[in-house]
Amino acid sequence: MFDLQRFIEECRAALAEGGQRAVRELTARAMREPGAVLSGLGEPKVGGLVPLHRSPELTILNVIWAPRMTVMPHNHGMWAVIGVYTGGEDNIFWRRLPEGRAGRVEAAGAKSLRAGDCTALGQDIIHSVTNPLGRLTGAIHVYGGDFFAAERSEWEPETLEERPYDVEKAKRMFAVG
Template identity: 70%
Template sequence: MFDLDRFIAECEEAVRGGDGQRAVRELVARAVSEPGAVLRGLGEPKRAGLNTLYRSERLTILNLVWGPYMTLPPHNHGMWAVIGLYTGREDNIFWRRIEEDGASRVEAAGANALSAGEAVPLGKDIIHSVLNPIPRLTGALHVYGGDFFRPGRSEWDAETLRERPYDAERTRALFEASNATR
């Protein structure tokens, strides 16, 4: 069975070591290798949400539940991350920053599709957008090497792809809008 308290303690220990992201990736991969155990430990997702499981200066652990067909526009984290899916599917589009007419915007640079049981690391400079391409909820453990909610992050407008300051409330509203359409 997935034990959240033990998982948090192991992740905290991992970030105190030399290569925190690599060690956390192994922990997340081990956890999601048994998706049913994570489902039992966290509970079956009932609604889309950005659910904080743990938060400190060194580490944030989120249970992200993507609504059916939900899309999150391009954004950065400014810290490494590890994503592990325990149900559903998560498609990531990776973006690169370009300067155009004195403004920062992004252009697509790659993609990756994740299914339940898979875990991947993201570097601290990665810009990505997320799509749940299936008609049901998708659940994922997202572990970040810092305080995910600290200021200083960016997001890019979905239509113009122009950079703007990250707005946590706008992101929460996207999750709530997804719940309203279900």
């Protein structure tokens, strides 16, 4: 069975010993048994950004996506590791446009994650995320910093223009789902 407190302690040790790569290996190992993670955390009942651990160096969230929920393009300003334990996340990756169109982005790639999958994102990655399923999705997101305190950006979905990230709006969006 997945032991949350042990996972948190192992993430903290992995961060100190090997940074993002070590945290990714640890998270990937946990995701090899997504059913055990699901049992350990419990079946998701409502959408939410649930903090499991928060410090200046490391944030671990249980991210629960509502059915068919989409989050606009955003960055984290820090590396991230995502492990899906139930459902799925479809990520679109974005790149900044050249000088003449400063502040805007264009799609540059995509990656689908399903239960048992794990991926790492660099600190400069911009992505949007959709839960493509008609049910809740659960994923552990591990960040190399304080997710809630970092200065970040989001891009308006229609114009793709950059603006400051609004963490309170994001919390509300997840809570509604």
